[in-house]
Amino acid sequence: MSTFLPHFPATFIVTGDPLIYGAEVSIVLATVGILFVLTYFKKWRWLWREWLTTVDHKKISVMYLIAALLMFFRGGVDAMLMRTQLIRPNMSFLQAEHYNQIFTTHGTIMILFMAMPFIFAMFNIAVPLQIGARDVAFPYLNAVSFWLFFFAALLFNLSFVVGGSPDAGWVSYPPLAGLEFDRGPGENFYLLSLQITGIGSIATGINFMATILKMRAPGMTLMRMPLFSWSVLASSILIIFAFPALTVALALLLIDRLAGAHFFTMFQGGNPMMYINLFWIWGHPEVYIVILPAFGIFSEVVSTFSGKRIFGYSSMVASLMTISVISYVLWVHHFFTMGAGPGVNSFFAVATMCVGIPTGVKVFNWLFTMYRGRIRLTVPMLWAIAFIPIFAIGGATGVMLAAAPADYQYHNSFFLIAHFHQVLIGGTVFGMLAGMYYWWPKMFGYMLNERLGRWAFWLFNSGFYVTFFPQYLLGLMGMTRRMYTYPANMGWNTLNFISTMGAYVMGIGFIVLVMDVVYSIRFGERDVTGDPWNGRTLEWSLPSPAPHYNFARIPTVTSRDAWWTSKQERSRSDAPRKLEPLQPIHMPKSSGRPFIMSAIFFIGGFGLVFNWYALGFLALLGVLVSMLLRSLEYDTDYYVPVEEIEQTEAALGRA
């Protein structure tokens, strides 16, 4: 408190730029608007009962999806602003401070508050349904994860209007991010909000790992499990083992900043390189955490829309597992130029290249899944097909970066920027959009419009090439990243202009995507069958959206592509199926505690941002108390009676 109190109002509310005033006003208006609508339509109770306290994985999935799309928009607006500033040399659209804040929030939001919730939305909607489970292993914990993420995102975004945004890059290296060079609260916002969302992510990793390993329907052995669930398993392994490194890196930097320790300072023996080391122990696995689920989605989509079994299932599983283990031992490739010695660099360079091998196997297996299939060019399939060339090229430039001596020339240049957007957008974003279009009917009960979807796809996809290919060339021309402006005489002008134009096209593509969602909410075609794509896995055996208990009877699985097989069997013999009698279903109760506890986290985090230790301490106490209360709570679940199940099933047309 002491440091900020004297000039409190000035540091507390960010001032001084029309852009920011505009944003502040619009945020306030939006909040007031939402509050008004909720009150006017008397929706508060509904909101609380149906959403804020839910522990249903399907509803949590919807909330993750909404949050991810909102954050995509926020990160995307940041991108548009950056590209506008770089449209020509010596632009004065953004000042250095703002540019720095914007690329920092862009990178952080896109990775932690867009990609992560997006993959979690997919985990939540698909995994329990695919493996024939009633919910995830720990539904209550699942809600805790979501609300921690949610409040962390809130805290991070708050920095824009209160106190100032972080501006040391999404990697936030000290000493630049240490107290010596960064006194402001922005960096604290970064550290605390990432810490909070990190806890939520670890819990999600644990949850899905336990779900997949322990809650599969009878007969679904691991080698009969859909590939998306496998990819979630692989990703969860990485979450479980990588996120603690982020926790430690952030905590130590926070201790440096709040308590005056010397882990990463320039004095008293501190060693900033250790932060870089810890950050990437998490940071590298993180990029695979967000790509592996995308791989899983592509496997489902490609196989479904080729009307064919996935090619080389065992290889696909083996490559997922290999990637997840290898990717833990590559982190040094992010700092080859730190001079750790040729032995270290050689080892990590070769290990990095090795990741291309199992990834390549996946690419070829997708190709050969389509081979001799019948390819239906639906919107999810378009995203999947477009992914292959983009990702192959992006991966190939990754392999080029992995050649350590060559990386001395690419590092921190726009070549690197182009590489990682290519894999992050072409891989993760395309994957999540494919998954969104694919599972949308399962989540909401109606389809997204294909026509608008195609428009969005073509705009976004072609805009992508126009935006990022010039950036490879800019890198080779010596343009480094994180420059808010550049001189006119370097020959970078044309390529930057092209790149910005491409970004605008992507922006229009995104707007069309949003239009698709809005249009379909109103006019979207109902999905009455529950199986609009002629799917292969168990989620398509259920009505759309699935009832809250998912399966009235847990299915017994006898093969891979369980739903496909049972459809085939049914078409072969029309003997009436014998159904077991229904049993009451054991379900968890809703709880408001995840929401409240996460809100307390938020309050404590906010306090610590401004060094208000008392508030931080109170919040810690609050969290402990709510954990204690949970532990003392025994009435946490109930049984859905048979009659209710019968009624629900009948209403859904499944007697």
Add this chain to the structure above:
Amino acid sequence: MDKTTYRKRSRTRKLGITAGLSLLTTGCGERYLVFRPVGPVGQVEKDLIILSIILVLAVIIPVILLLWRIVWRYRDVPGNPAPYDPEWSESHVLEVIWWGIPIVIVGVLGAFTVRDTFLLTKPPERTAAPLTVQVTSLNWKWLFQYPDQKIATVNYCEIPTNRPIQFILSANGPMNSFWVPQLGGQEYAMPGMAMRLWLQADRSGVYYGHGANFTGRGFAHMAFNVIARPRAEFDGWVQQVRHSAPVLTRVGYQSLVQSSIVEPMTFSAYAPGIFESALLKEGGMYMKRDLTMLGRSHGH
């Protein structure tokens, strides 16, 4: 490794390379600094880059062609005569092929990578005695000190051609990265620590350099030129600096350390121990290697 090793390899690869490069060398090719190396270090890196491009293209192009062909041939249109085989999902021969090819590629690229990684930690040329330049990244400017010539410059750096330059990199401020694309790749300049980077220019010229690791508000302005000229001219320049330029005092240095953006500067002498004192700031890293690099024995 001496000069001949550095050179010989580049010749053997040159043939295959020129084809792939023709696109970049025509017209505005001059702008592709990474592809216009003027010294052995940059050359080695460029050769490795070209090699890696060729190797990855060898599988990326087939992948894209295959994709194109498959999607076209097997698309779901009425009356498509292509075979449809919904159960076909295993082929050991095919799988061995695509586990195998990438392994070979990674093997080749890996071998060259390891060799060059070790190569670049050594001076490019043994015949000429190296020149040492101490580089300090300050907020937001570059300070160059010549311990043998006892002169200093800010935001530009003169070097003789055909002579290996030993850059000793450090920072008194946030961590930066020292990058002169046409001479060769970058290395971090970190506070409390000395890093060695070998570079060399074989041709006279003015080469663009820039900090590559973000250091805050003034980062975009951390450009500098490296001016390479023949030995005699370089010596002449040193003499001239010694006689004409002002001295960098300790006070002057302290004002350079403050955050600011400045024009190039030249100093005929500097207060001794500036570089070392920044490096060995209280509780700095005192690495054995740091001290040997500065020509001191270990211990403090």
Add this chain to the structure above:
Amino acid sequence: MSRPSTHASNTASGSLWMYIVGFVISIALTVGALWLVLARQFSTGTLLTVILLLAILQIGVQMFFFMHITDSPRPQFNLWILGLGMFFTFVVIAGSVWIMSFGAQGY
């Protein structure tokens, strides 16, 4: 709720002796390591290796005698996870030490 069956109690936690033996071994390992260090029996390098080995043995003792890792339900995924965790632990520590030992290669 059912009464705990006697069958369960026997396989689950073994006999009292299991605990006592485990305790004695763990104390012995600790005191042994301490004694080795105080008595300076070996050179520093060897000593470090030996006490680290003793610590690793200690993991085994705790896991086997106290945490009963062997009687979790099959398939024992928890052992897989544990193994992976140990491997990653090793990677993180050994990797960091190697990386941060700048220039130990003496170039």
Add this chain to the structure above:
Amino acid sequence: MTIAHGEFPVHGRSINHDAPLEYSLEEGALRIFGFWLFLATDLVLFACLFATYVVLHGAAAGGPTEAQLFDVPGFTAETLILLTSSFTGGLGTYAMHNGSRRGLITWMIITVLLGLSFIGLEVKEFVTYATHGAPLQRSAFLSAFFTLVGTHGCHVSLGILWMLSIIYQLARRGITPITARKVFIVGLYWHFLDIVWVFIFTVVYLNGVMS
């Protein structure tokens, strides 16, 4: 109310009479597994703190070094106390499997008391250092020391609170599959902290007095 699925439990309350009590509900088995996963993440968390300590432990920056600071009787006492508490905790589980609530509660109280005395010694150690020119802010070594050992200490403190809550629940509800599962899980946690301490003992203290 048995929905038997053998190897493939679903979210249910089926009871497996052959398993130990804490595993007898499928939910119990699931939670115990989940807790193992949590321990795996905690393991890596400590791995990172150890890595930091190992890298920074020589950076005393002219301040007190390990060898000057560490006091053999002090840390040996802490170690023996914690090892013993791991043993008494185990005896608690043993009593539980024999169906003895009193035995269980008694052993748990003893464990808590041992844990408290461990924390007491540690706090005393920290306070001594901090008031004798070796606070966290003095050097990178001390930052790493306090953070690593302190994180373990926080874990132990949390474990004590947790055990108190479970003792209360046992007193109220007796030994049921649910309380048994809780006892078992807190036991795992406690033994795990013991393992971490053994490494702190070895890597921090023994290695410290060696140098």
